Amino acid sequence: MVAFSAAGLAAVSCSSSNDERPTFEAEDASREASVPPTSDDAEVPDALTSRDASFDAAALAVSCTSDPCATSLVTTLGTSDTDGAEGFCALLRDGTVACWGANQAGQLGRADEAGALDSPSPARVVGLTNIVRLEHTCAIDADGGVFCWGTGPFLQSDAQVTSTERTPVKLPIPSASYMGFSPIAACAELADGPVCWGSNTLAQVAAWTNPHPPAFLAPSPVATPNTTPVRNLYMANATFRLHDDGIVDSWGANPAIARESSLAPDPYPAKLALEPVSHIDVVASNGCAVSLGIGYCWGAPIPEAKFSFKPDNLFDRALPEPVIVPEPVHRIATTNHVVTTVLGDKIIQPQRWCAVGASGALFCWGFNASGQAGDGTQHYASEAVKVVSLAAPAADVKTTPNATCALLTTGKVHCWGSNFYGQLGTGKLKASSLVPQEVVLP
Template identity: 30%
Template sequence: MVRLVLVALCVCLCAACGSPLQCGELEYDADEHQCVCPAGRHAIDGACVALVGDGGIVGDAGDGSAPTDASSAQELGDTGVDGSVSLCPEGWADCDSSDDNGCETQLDTLAHCGGCGDACGWACEHGVCNDAIAIAAGGLHSCALREAGDVVCWGDNEYGQLGDGTTLDSLVPVRVAGLQNAVAISSSRGSHTCALLESGQVLCWGANNSGQLGNGETSTAQPTPVPVLSPGAAFVGVSAGSNSTCAWRSSGEALCWGYNGSGQIGDGTEERRVVPTPVEGIDDAIAMRVGGGHACAIRSGRTLECWGSNAHGQLGDGTDGAGVPDRADSASPTAVANLGPSVYSIGAGLWNTCAVLAAGGLRCWGRNSEGQVGDGTTTLRNAPTTVRGLESGVLGVDGGTFHACALISTGAVECWGRNNEGELGDGTSVDRSAPGPVALRGAAIALATGVAHSCVVTAEGAVECWGRNLAGNLGDGTTLSRTTPVAVLPPAVSSE
């Protein structure tokens, strides 16, 4: 227990104010016509108390350090004229405006981060909120971009895809080593992750067996971020697929790298590329998305072109390979049919693709064996098909292996397709060939799907995930799969 250091032990009578106080060194203020404590001491509970150091008081050890627990802090403070405690030790405050319990609130909680009532949604670090603003979901791992520009990841780490310098799985978020000033992140169904920095540079980490990190090498996995080797204009976006990656520059130039067995690099060949390689004919890209063995780009005129694997009609050009690999693939971009200049955003699953139109309607195509196209059937679609019930109000879409999810303007999320591991987040394990609502805890502002799990960022800045959880990729501290969203635990506070 911290002791109050009383400057006096006697009771003295001040003639000017006529009141007995335990004051010892009481001084008479001729201007105010009252008795006051000397400089450096404060009247608390009828006593002159010496406060020492940064708002702290002399403690049991006599080191002048600030209190570290509530019972100590509650004994501190300088009572103001309104009855509240006006002087508290660093990191504490009198948030209930009562001198009965002193400085009762520590300012490092979600409800009070740096100030009374300054609430955070996910993480309070050193008196400042550092909540999630974007999300990415890989094969068995997930990552979140936070307000401070750092990135945290959790789940499978066999290839270093968590970026923390180890290959140890983590059931809770851990920081990506040395990564700062990130503005976007991506990881889709694979074991690598990429981040775009404010400077326009792209960094990637994790598996690199096909050169998907873009650092000029293969085979060597990287457990911390490495720069993509691509001099030139700044990148403005990045999309990481199963074993290839694409990015686009401020100039509109589209580039891809990594595995190219189905022509997903888009350079007219099927040769693996270990550094960014221009996509044929795409010099005005404004967005890109990489699926399993295919990729797509929105061009400046809001048209959509795709390339790579087309075994299940995922290129959307009206052809398909009837499920046979390589039969209808295209190593160069091909126009998606029946969309016109109206594409707002895109999402890509392992074998299917979706596009949000400018009016907010959703179209999907490709493999549909589990209902992942969302048209109420399980029939393969090799051209864009209307997703049932989502003809307006859609902001974004993302696809997994056998399921897909859409973010709605109301903050709701709807999913469809396979549900044997809770991928649809509706509390059941029943497949659905048309969209249905996810049982979210709060309104969503960002969405990402992995192989068989999905995650959102809520409007408060928290993160929720659901579905398969074999390696802790839901971030709730367990490996239990979940049929409804669970809160991702906040990362540990950095010592920096």
């Protein structure tokens, strides 16, 4: 087991079918953009892209009137960024955590007898109490203890980067306030700053000391240029450290770091030009952020049919670009593109995005073969469409490639799209829905 002390750290410099796996239409494979397409002559309305310094960036508050009541919502991770992991977890107001959906990587955090079975019925993660913060399948309790489950860089072995933990394990790190992790690397915000560990193939952990970075880096402190208090950490192929003043430092894969750099990857934390930022969502080499009511997205290009990138378009989406949504937004979420094989042919499933408007209305755009855009259709959403039939205003939204879930201001969670893995949380497996359905929280 890997363990260390704070003193030691200081010394270290789908488809609509109810019973089939989601499938992907080849005609959608070329549809990808950070911004919903518009005609060449169309002008973006000023009201949708103008930054308002007086905009209240805080998400709409959750007001629990009855139990069970969720206070935050996250997605789970699989064994990699491309394995199509589909699942969600919710932090309940009693300090426990409930998860549902895919479980091949142990994401549900249930007792060993549950095995690797997917589940459409949310149930509490074993042994978690007094939890105050969630990040995918890691939870932080009121004392700063970090507990993780599923498959990830959970510091349980010196011999391998990741392990699969079907029930939560406490990470051997000092008390943390925030945690960010991907399937292969992680960072935690400690009292003296961020500490990162895991695979460093994309320099999202630390600077390379030789051309061939080691397979595993032990927890090490990271020096970032901004010393103001931190609001959150986010990690995928790049790492983002969001400060209370809205400044963001990033390092790692390029494109993915959302800033200009001559290094690819870039292991040196530096400031994004976009500020102030109030919210970020990242997956693989794609990300989105909110600044003064405007959503911005960026990322790596989707590979073409031969799965190669053209040198002249590798950085086409490298910098944040504004998205077009009918009203200012509080929260935004993105998915990664997914590659699948159909009858021997590799097919690319494009991305999808969703955003919570200032009114609590929810808008989605992009891939929609399983109805995951929430407008009641299965048509590709080339422009932001409004999610229909939400029972209350949304406080937050989370997306997987084939399903979407929203945390409502009532503390209830509603989901829609594919349900092949039970990711809608309705208690019914493989019963998809084109409109929001209430999750049956325990």
